[in-house]
Amino acid sequence: MREYEKEYRDAWSHIFEADPGEADKFYVNVAYPYPSGAMHVGHGRTYIVPDVIARYYRMRGKHVLFPMAFHVTGTPVIGISRRIANGDEKTIKLYRDLYRVPEDVLEKFVDPDEIVRYFSSEYERIMRNCGLSIDWRRRFTTVYPQYSKFIEWQYLHLMEGNHVVRGAHPVKYCPQCDNPVGDHDLLEGEKAEIVKFVLIMFKWNDFLIPCATLRPETTYGVTNLWINPDVIYRKVLVDGQKWILSPEAAKKIGLQDHVVEDLGEIKGSELVDQTVSNPFCGEVPVLPATFVDPNMATGIVMSVPAHAPFDYIALRDLQSAGKYTSIKPVPLIVVEGYGECPARDAVERSGIKDQNDPGMETLTQEVYSAEFSGGRMLPQYGGKPVKVAREEFSQIMLEQHGSHVMYEFDVRNVMCRCGGTVYVRILKDQWFLQYSDPVWKEAVHEQLKEINIVPAEVRAEFDRTIDWLNDWACTRRVGLGTKLPWDKNWLVEPLSDSTIYMAFYTIAHKLIKLEAAKLTPEVFDYIFLGKGSSEGLPLDKETVEDLRSEFLYWYPYDFRFSAKDLISNHLTFQLFHHKALFPKELQPRGMVVFGMGLLEGAKMSSSKGNVILLEDAVEEVGADTVRMFLVGSAEPWQDFDWRRELVSSTRKQIERFINNVEDSLEADGEYPIDTWLISRMQEHIKNATAAMNSFQTRQALQEAYFAIESDLKWYRKRLPGDVRQSAAVNKISDSWIRLLAPFIPFSAQKLWEEIGGEGQVAFSSWPEPDESLIDPSLELAEELLSRTVEDIDSIMKLIQIEPSGLTLFISPDWKFSIFEKISMADNKGKVISEIMKDEDMRKRGKSATDAAKQITNLIHRLPPEVVERISSVSIDEEEVFESAREFIEKEFGLPLNIVPAEESTHQKAQQALPFKPAIVIE
Incomplete structure (x- = not known):
């Protein structure tokens, strides 16, 4: 970390x-972190991007609130604490070596509160090191008693x-914790969804053998069961019926509202070649399948090979070895694009060699999707569309056939x-948020239409989530958190106590100083909803009115930033x-929805050690480098990839910026090209502002840094003699520093002081373009010149002779006329024929036609x-090239010869186009 970064921090x-205050407010917030481990650069991006936006709007004159808190409820820290207390080597190594x-601190982690205290302090320290412009007075954790009173108020409503x-x-459900768990409680399977299977019951002697399926309508086509001969299965009594299940399945069934008693074991191999029966497919054999x-x-599968x-x-593999050759697939479904047996068609068409082929998963999904969306049962099986038959058959099996x-x-x-x-466990006495309520869903759908979603394309994902969300278990028995106000045996689970804390932020710094017992539901009703009166409450009227006033000043929030994987839960929950x-x-x-983070092309994972700690990155390359890379390597909603080589390059870019500004401090002298540089700066200010207004931080940096640096390279080329700097660079430095201040605030503050800026650059005004300084003609002239110089340079690298002269052939006016007509046309294909109807163009014949085609390609x-x-x-x-003659000849x-194309008989002259002179090097 640079010394001046420490000083400003x-x-x-x-x-x-x-x-x-009197100014318009801008309230930005981000999903608060769960401080159970060290921050890595992925976390850094999560908090730095909204900080850049907060700093931008602060410079635009807004009164900005950017708060932070820490989410500690639930069981994650309890699980970590238990693993450390139990001497789990993997966990201890993670916290000791990676984090x-x-x-002496790790020894205390047997107490979950110590984990919370340590890492929440660490998070704040590192966020400060990164220059986050947070109002730290509002910091709280979700176990504060004042916050619990807020959650109680929410749940009563x-x-x-x-x-x-x-x-x-x-x-x-985690049996070890004896608790329901959410995604935040998981080490693996964070995105696991609960799927509903139907158990098709097959009879074998006195036992039932259940097979789970998502496609019960295919029971007609079962030709055999598959069983693993190497597994020892369990004979169990399920609700009084004798079943055979894998040991794991017996445990799962016991958690799903069934009474399970163990009756002994049976080897899978003992069931091989036995015959089982089902009324829809008759008697079928049990075949071995490892x-x-x-x-x-x-743990037992029904087979539908058609x-x-x-x-x-799998059946083909057995039959190729000469076994079970009498078994034939039973076709049930007709679907366009496939023959009598869709599975056979798909496998043979794809050239699949055996069941271990990696393409099998994709192939299976293709067949299943095709059959579900467009398949129809054969007439002898009802003739209905598969999607209809599936529902009807499920009900028949469940109601009439013991499924x-x-x-x-x-x-x-x-x-x-x-x-x-x-x-998966069925909980009978659990409390659920009724997200399945169609009236509530419709209200949220309607509200979503009023919300600015960035990027716009994820709006559909929000709508999908609202549609498929089902009732959500919002309580659990153990962990940290708030007790359910009407049932103290339950705690509100983490994803359910973190839905409207953005409202709490607005007055958190005042609430956490008050006695929690005085924060009654009536107090919150008045503060947040304006219900009742400010008199007669446990808090004095002045305090309550002040809290109400501040809440209304800041709320609603203007933008919330969070990762796209939270659309399926938190981000949609908070809308409900x-x-x-x-x-x-x-x-x-x-x-604003974030993309994910990669490290050298691989997904970041703390548990797997594939991370760069944020603190290490800041110490190694500086906070500004980390900030500039994280917001500039991709737009916020795109995935970013932390690559050491690119990060080092970013550090050098900041150094060049500092050097450019510092080198210009004593520069003087005025030159014709100055007007162009100052004009270009106005364009960059406009473009950077537009990008920031759209949260395009990468595009904004392209304008605020890279485009200006590119201009400076050209500008220095155009200065006379050995001049490297001029007063013009000093003139644009003020705006340049302010453009980059949200991105690299430490370096910007250092330079702001060096150029004599007053106070904190963070509170200076964002640059405004001065239209009077924009010179479109000059900018276009320099664009023409730079492109031509680039073309000449390319040709010079290719020629094999020692050149003696350079000629530029300038396009005639009639080609400019064609250029204008083509560029303005909606249909650039048809416009050529329209152009050729012009009498002057008809006279030119093929020359005009060829020119029109060349100009179309150029455009x-x-x-x-x-x-x-x-x-x-x-x-x-x-005239542009004539005025730059000395520059081109020196370059x-x-x-240099400058020749109007129509005044020359040189074959190359005919190729001269608007904005692209023909070049001849002899």
């Missing part, structure tokens, strides 16, 4: 504390609105942070809760803004 301790927790219900639902996973569903590629190829529902995850391994395996609690005028205004290659400027701004190309060491 300390000086900025309190300057970003925001209180209500570098001192030994949700209960009153019938948004919280008690019932039996499948939930993710690919059957005892951890998936019941419609399941895995079943078809049951079994819930399972769509991924193999789901693990709690405590180290235990997570299962806002809609249930707050009036229309206090609903969220905008959200496609040029940037749209350059094309527009060529068509709207008039310059004399011959290439050749005498």
Whole structure:
């Protein structure tokens, strides 16, 4: 870290504390972190991007609130604490070696509160090191008693609105914690979804053998069962019925509202070649298959080779060895693009060799999707569309043929942070948020239309999430958190207590100083909803009115920043809760959704050690380098890739910026090219401002840094003699520093002081373009000149002779006329024929036709803004090159000839086009 970064970090301790004022407010917030481990650069991007936006709007004259808190409720820190207390080597190594927790501190991590205290302090320290312009007075953790009172108030209202219900639902459950768990509680399987299977029951002697399927309508086509001969299965009594299940399945069924008693064991091999029966497919054999996973569903699989590629190829493999050759696929479904047996067609067409082929998963999904969306059952099986038959058949099996529902995850391994395996459990007395309520869903859909979503394309994902969200288990038995106000045996779970804390932020610094017992529901009703009176409450009237006033000044929030993987839970949950609690005028205004982080092309993962700690990055290359790379390497909603080589390059870019400004401090002298540099700066200010208004931080940096640096390179080329700097560079430095201040605040502050700027650059005004300083003709002339110099340079590198002279042939006026007509045309293909109807063009014949085609190609290659400027701004190309004669001759060491193309018989002259003179080097 640079010394001046440390100096300014300390000086900025309190300057970003925001209180209500006369200016318009801008309230930006970000998903608060769960401080259970060290911050890595992925976390850094999460908090630096909104900081850049906060700093930008502060410079635009807004009164900006950017708060921070720490989410510590739930079981993650408890799980970590238990693993450390139990001497789990992997966990201890992670915290000692990767997170570098001192030994004396690590010893205290057997207490989860110590983990919270240590890492929340570490997070704040590192965020300060990164220059985040946070109002730290508002810091709290979600176990503060004042925050718990706020959560109690929220849930009392949700209960009153019938948004919280008690019932039996499948939930993710950790037996080791004896608790429902959410995504934040998981070490593995964070994205696991609960899938509903139907158990098709096959009879074998006195036992039932259940097979789980998502496609019950295919039971007609079962030709056999698959069983793993190497697994020892369990004979169990399930609700009084004898079943055979894998050991893992017996445990899962026992968690899903069934009474399970163990009756002994049976080897899978003992069932091979036995015959089982089902009324829809008759008697079928049990065949051996080592690919059957005892951890998936019941550990026994029904085989439908006509419609399941895995079943078809497994059967084919057996039959190729001369076994079970009498078994034939039974076609059930007709679907366009496939023959009688879709699974066989798909496998044979794809050239799949065996069941271990990696293409099998994709192939299976293709067949299943095709059959579900466009398939129809054959007439003898009802003739209905598959999607209709599936629902009807499920009901028949469940109601009339002893089938049951079994819930399972769509991924193999789901693990709690405590180290235990997570299962699906049916909880009967659990409290649920009723996200399935169609009235609530519709209200949220309507509200979503009013919210500014960035990027716009993720709006559809929000709508999809609102549609498929089902009831959510919002309580658990153990962990840190707030007790449910009407049922103290339950705690509100982490994703359910973090939905409207953005409202708490607005007055957090005042609430955490008050006695929690005085924060009654009536107090919050008045503060947040304006209900009741400010008199007769546990707090004095002046305090309550002050809290109400400050809340209304800041709320609603203007933009919330969070990762795209939270659309499926937190980001959508908070929309539901806002809609249930707050009036229309206090609903969220905008959200910006982040992409994910990569490290050298691979997904970042703390648990796997594939991370760069944020503190290490800041120490190695400086906070400004980290900031500039994280906001400039990709737009916020795009995935970014932390690559050491590119990060080092960013550090050099900042150094060049500092050198450019410092070198210009004593520069003087005025030159003709100065006007161009100053004009260009106005353009960059406009473009950077437009990009920032759209949250395009990468594009804004392209304008605010790279485009200006590129201009300076050209500018120095155009200065006379050995002159390297001039007063013009000093003139633009003021604006340049302010443009980059949100991105690299430490370096900007250093330079701001060096050029004599007053106070903090963070509170200076964002640059405004001065239209009177923009010279379109001059900019176009220099663009023409730079492009021509680049073309000459390219040709010089290719020629094999020692050149003696350089000629530029200038395009005639009639080609400019063609250029203008083509550039302005909506249909550039048809416009050529229109042009050729002109009498003058007809006389030119093939020359005009060829020119029109060449100009069309040129227009496609040029940037749209350059094309527009060529068509709207008039310059004399011959005069442009004549005035730059000395520069061009010096640049290439050749005498220059400038010749109007129509005055020459040289063959090359005919190729001269607008903005692209023909070049001859002899």
